[in-house]
Amino acid sequence: MKKINLQKVIIFIFLIMVTSVFLFPLLITFFASFKSNMEILTRGAQVIPERFNYENYIKAWNIANFRRYTLNSLYVTALTIAGILVVSTMSGYAFARGKFLGKKIIFSLFIATMFLSWGPIMIYPQIQVARFLSINNSLSGYVILRVFTVNMTMIFLAKSYIDSIPKSIDEAAFMDGCSFFRIYWNIILPLVKPILATICLLTFGETWNDYLLPLVFTMSKPELKTLTVAVVGLKTSGQVASSWNLMLSGSMMSIVPMVILYFSMSKYFISGLTKGAIKE
């Protein structure tokens, strides 16, 4: 009996150590974000700042214009979430319940996107399409691109959740003369709220954290930068040494909302990401 306990203690200590490795970089950054630039550059070994000064945050917010960038981020995130919720649940529902010519083929084309791993290579042609539609210089253009670029994770999540709802419910509505769309709008949507929450959170993370696409969309219009693009921009603009304090406080501004959201809803995040990725 004692032997098992000892084993458990060792495992526990090991896990504590591993977990601190995962927390360490964030804690260091958190504390450093309250240091003056001078202190960051000369006293790196001291983790806790001499005194907590909030000036970095005030400076970043006002002078470096992070207020504007935060608002931009919130704007694109909200619109993208709304768009993806509608588009992904509509396709998920139609794939789960609809019967139309070529459904199987169309669905396999959707799945094919998961294996066409072109990643960042697609950004340039996507921008060209946006330019053709004259939406390449606005944040709404970015939103349109994000909403209509197929995101199989979200469609899978919606489809498999709708698959689990008994068909008798919409058959009854069908008998009463409800149209296909009305069944979706009035019956299915209210039933799938949990998956709406998951899609909402995952999309929040993807959009809030997104970098390459918003970077390219705002290259010629710096005032449209999102928070992530702006924070990273401090590093790529070559003034690294002089702006560590802004970079770190900016990073915290980007991280903290994400972390709070994550800790309060970690279950949705984790299950959403696993279910969406490993599927059939």
Next chain:
Amino acid sequence: MSAIQQYKKHNRQAFLMVLPSFAGLLIFSFYTIGYVIVLSFTKKIGGETVFVGIENYIRLFSRDPNYWTAVVNTFIISAKLLVELPVALILAVLLNSKMKSANVFRVVIFMPYILSPVIIALIFSFLFASYEGIVNNILMMLNISESQINWFGTRWHSLSVIMIASVWQCVGINMVFFLTALQSIPNELYESAAIDGANSQQQFFRITLPILKTMTRVITLLAIIGTLKSADLALVLTNGAPGGKSENMMTFVFKYFFSQGARIPQMGYAATAGSVSALIIGVITVVYLVTTKEGNEL
């Protein structure tokens, strides 16, 4: 309205509801892939895009060692999976319990995955700063290193920082994948094995591992593809430092498309490098799937 008419109307509406994403699929996925492939056979001469056949491909294959360095770097970076996946599996096995503390560990270890890779890149470039960086300071305090190491000064240093940052971010998601796999194993299997007198080690090697094999295949594939096509972390963390030596396939392509700074954009050539990179990833995926097929274990 007869039932048949209503039924037909249903089908029409079903199609209309897929239409938005279907249009997006055609325009933003398939059209853009075709666009890149066509573009890869062209070159901009005097402001006009001219069809030049396989000239870009010849240049890529015969005269551009930088691209092939980037390809090799991509594979070197992928070697981080040799650490990442076993660590993730070990953590998953240790945390496969209903204890409350296990849940806390899981949530914390998963956390880096929900952060932006580029913000993580910023944080790690701060931690690994060559002058007064915390990592250097710790190494010197422990007498592992005698002087401040310039972490972005050589190719290998840069690549190892990328690998460390990437492992730190991605262990969590793989751990959760393995946990899902572990939890899908029915308890009765262990119970009947215990009745037959199998100890916990035997149970692990005879039941857990064989069942995990199929899931491991999927998890590894996802991890490989994810690593091969990631650009943003490396782009911000090292930006190719020193002098382009730590570039990978995707950052190479991205920089040719969107050159910030002195280099003149070369869309055609970028598209060529992009197509070849996509082909490399495709080939690796297929080779992996074929060699790991059931009954063909290596």
